[in-house]
């Protein structure tokens with residue numbers, strides 16, 4: 102039985118400032134770094150065969166900090182094109198002894214359009230709590246000039262089906278490091294959540310969410326904490 106480990110990046114410098122971030126490429130805060138290292142500690146002994154991250158540095162940092170604690174092997178970013186691909190080839194015996202890391206914009210955070218850089222509380226004052234909640238958590242209402250969760254799912258789910266599921270089918274344990282909303286779209290797909298349920302789905306930063314894959318099905322094990330599993334998604 103293979104395992105799917107989903108992780109939302111640790112707190113970023115803009116999460117800390119309470120700013121809409123989307124595709125703005127800001128790094129982890131010190132607390133975010135600690136969260137990622139803590140997750141790495143919990144997953145230390147887990148066999149991780151392949152890693153997928155978004156193209157954004159906060160998710161890449163999180164994946165690398167988790168892997169810095171992991172005993173499965175050295176993570177190596179597999180660049181797709183040109184010299185980055187060709188000149189990154191390993192010729193020695195270590196050419197086989199690594200954990201491949203694939204980066205893709207398909208896993209990037211929801212594009213937040215005109216809200217990027219705005220303070221979330223300021224936005225509530227200007228537009229009202231309800232409107233801001235709909236922009237942030239509804240399924241098909243897009244923030245001004247940005248992506249709804251439905252739009253986000255149109256790029257995350259094909260990638261999930263075409264790139265991530267085949268690794269699980271091969272019996273590999275997969276780590277996916279991504280974002281609040283790109284992961285909400287993936288969890289919505291896996292769990293077949295309704296629009297009403299996804300409105301209430303919030304994914305905490307830096308906490309591994311574990312699924313087991315067998316015979317074409319993904320079963321939730323839960324969020325992994327030091328004390329054990331929280332089996333609930335807390336959407337009721």
Ligand SMILES: O=C(O)[C@@H](CO)OP(=O)(O)O
Pocket residue numbers: 116120121122123124210213237281282
């Ligand atoms: O700002 C963002 O990009 C996201 C994630 O932090 O915000 P929200 O909580 O509104 O989905």
